[in-house]
Amino acid sequence: MALVAGSYERFIWGFSLKTLTTTSETLSLAPLFSYPAHNGPIRCVAASPRAGLAASGGSDDTVRLYDLAAAADLGPLLDPSAAVSAVAFHSLGPVPRNLLAASDDGLLHLYDADGGGGGFPLLASLRVFPRHHEPADGIAVHHSGRVALAVGRAGGLAMVNLVRGRRSFSCRLERPATAVAYAEDGDGGDRFVMASEGKVTVHDSEDARIIHELDCGKKVLAVAPAKKGILYTGGEERGIAAWDLSSGKVTSRIEGAHSTRVKGIVVFDNKNDGSELCNLVASASSDGMIRVWDSRMIAKEKPTPLAEANTKARLTCLAGSSLKFSSDPSYDSLELTVSRKRADVELKC
Template sequence: MALVAGSYERFIWGFSLKTLTSATDPSSEALSLAPLFSYPAHTGPVRCVAAAPRAGLAASGGADDSVRLYDLPNAADLGPLFDPPAAVSALAFYSRGPVPRNLLAACDDGSLLLYDADGFALLASLRAFPRREAAEGLAVHPSGRVALAVGRAGALAMVNLVRGRRSFSCRLERPASAVAYAQDGSGGDRFVLTAEEKVTVHDSEDARIIHELDCGKRVLAFAPAKSGVLYTGGEDRGIAVWDLSSGKVSSRIEGAHATRVKGIVAFDNCKNGSELSNLIASASSDGVIRVWDVRTMGNERSTPLAEVNTKARLTCLAGTSLKFLQLDLHSALAKYSVDFVLIM
């Protein structure tokens, strides 16, 4: 698997998780985060990163009004997209099967840009919020038909990606800093919002609140997993695991980092039964990235499986599965060509 992290210092880092075998004991294995690349990618702070689940493609958005693309298998910077009219605050890929189909970018002027992931032509520029409110978070529904965006002043907008227009907007009681789609343990379609120390779990059909999770301190990162759990982290420096069906904490890692947790990645996009599907990664504001086995969470002292220190002020983290990076994208595109649902 691979991780991509961005920082205030304009740099972006790529790492791959590798298994190391001891020369003296071949049966003994350890994990290591090996560097893939390190680039001064933007002329301002890196504000967000995103990775296509299994295709080896990543993107970063910065305060310099640009989006940059990266080829993870070849550790290559593919260059920038200069279409954004303002600083890019959130990015999200939509993939059908193993193939990335679209990239969405939300900007500080309230616009939402839709790109075709094959060639990255700009398909549409939408107005997510009616008052040019700066976007703060973005999430694409697994169907690819709609996306949710939250604004810095407290707006929530739903965008119809098939018709290419905003279909709904409202004001939240408190401004949300992030949004994500999720499923509970029984497969119920949900979305989650974080506002300060609270995380609310909503029904995707009518937006009613199902659970309100009190995390104690401000939440700066969260990641839903297919197993019906939500990982949260932030100013408490720990990682909590929430059961989305009950709204209760099932386990946690106290003191996962020495400083604030700024990013969490759940590797549940790996092949079922893979050991990698039991791993999560976290990044903190002091530059440390750690990989954890979720099966050991809740123990008295959880020890990270791998760790690396970028020595930078990290702002964001994204990840993808390396096992599928050698995919023949042309064959995969042909297989899924009949299932396009986004604007082409």
């Protein structure tokens, strides 16, 4: 398993989550790489669940790609002409199919992530919102890969038809949302969630009606759906809360998970081959800490992290992949030295 974090200081951080003993409770975050990947702050990261492929978007108008298994920088995608505000992968099983990248000029770029030796060809660039230059601050791809949701900085909500490459629906929200994600409730009902200030609304995916409104107290900066109808949230409150999407109530909470605001949460539902349930939740904070928790222990009064790493940077985002890594010990302390002048890269998935 791997975690990728971006920082305000332009650095990208990669860690592999490794078992130190035969018991899964003894874990370590082993560094894969750390270097200034962008010319400005890194605003977003995404990882393909089991392919070991990651992407980051920055204020330098670029998307960069990474091979986590090889701890390698695969170079930039130069199509965005403005700061990149959100990235997301769509995968079918272990194979990534599409990469979506939203930029501050209001465009959503759709790439073919399964292009063989042809790299990541750009399939389409489209305007997500009727307001000409409204950027998307969050995007989520439905598990079918047919549609995606985007929330805009000025309060827009849009649905994009990924098959036809066009916007199929848009509306204005009462208040701008900062994050959006698809989820399932405990009965397998198709839902999506949106975070806005200190609230998270749970919607039916069929008609967008509000099923629950979750009051998180302070501003929500990260949401992460899990299996069995659980949603994890974090933000200005510095803790991590687990919500039951069927009842709309908190099931457990980590008070003071970090010393400052939580900027990213990753849920590992399955182990590497997807055949066994996993119970790990990772969190990143602007205090520079990345911590891994056992979700079964969150209900305890003072849970302790299973593993942690201090990047000593102001972290802005977090993503994860359940890729199974090689046991080669050289991965444990590998640091990359890369040429930032590389502009054309071929990627073999």
